[in-house]
Amino acid sequence: MNKVFLTGRFTRDPESRMGSNSLEVSRFSLACQNDFMTRNGERDVEFVNCVAFGKTAQTINKFCKKGQQICATGRIKNNSYDAQDGSKRYTTDIVIDQFEFLGAKGVGSSDASYPSDAGQSYVTNNIETTDVTEDPYKDFGEEVNISSDDLPF
Numbered sequence: 001m002n003k004v005f006l007t008g009r010f011t012r013d014p015e016s017r018m019g020s021n022s023l024e025v026s027r028f029s030l031a032c033q034n035d036f037m038t039r040n041g042e043r044d045v046e047f048v049n050c051v052a053f054g055k056t057a058q059t060i061n062k063f064c065k066k067g068q069q070i071c072a073t074g075r076i077k078n079n080s081y082d083a084q085d086g087s088k089r090y091t092t093d094i095v096i097d098q099f100e101f102l103g104a105k106g107v108g109s110s111d112a113s114y115p116s117d118a119g120q121s122y123v124t125n126n127i128e129t130t131d132v133t134e135d136p137y138k139d140f141g142e143e144v145n146i147s148s149d150d151l152p153f
Contacts, residue, residue, distance in 0.1 A: 002075040004094050007102065008032035009069045011047060016061040019053065026057035028064070030072070050074070052096040060099070072099035 008030030019025040027050070034044040050072070052060050064070065074096040083089045 004074050004076055005071070006030055006032050006048060006050075006074075006094065007069070007071045008048065010064055010066050012066050014060050014064055016057070023053055024057040024061065026052045026060045028060070030070070048094055049092070050094045050096050051077075052099075056096055056098065060096075063101070069102040070099045071102055072096045074098075 011029040011031050014026045014028040017025045017027070030048045030050055032046050032048055034046060036044065038044055072094075074094045077093050077095045079091045079093070081089055081091070
């Protein structure tokens with residue numbers, strides 16, 4: 001199975017292009033923190049090249065800006081091409097199938113055109129996602145406290 005899950009911030013505004021068959025294409029890079037810490041106590045960051053097509057690309061190009069945080073799913077795609085100097089070059093991209101906005105409006109960018117309607121749904125490649133800008137569990141009830149003695153492991 002070729003499945004990738006990413007949470008990261010846009011390192012730049014997405015690049016919008018029209019591909020073959022008038023299909024919109026979005027190219028961008030996400031800065032994603034690793035789980036492990038370096039010797040200095042800092043988290044290492046990976047800069048992941050991504051591409052999206054069709055309605056997913058349209059939504060990304062319209063609403064995402066540098067600094068915007070998203071959670072995305074997709075797949076790894078390896079390509080190769082012949083460079084002008086005759087050498088063979090290899091690329092690895094994550095093809096984004098769906099994503100969700102994270103954080104509040106304007107996080108990471110002062111001019112972000114982040115959709116502000118709570119509960120607004122976005123359909124990307126016929127997969128519906130929902131933007132939740134407030135705590136969906138706020139009216140869930142009283143907080144439950146569990147101690148480690150309550151756990152079976």
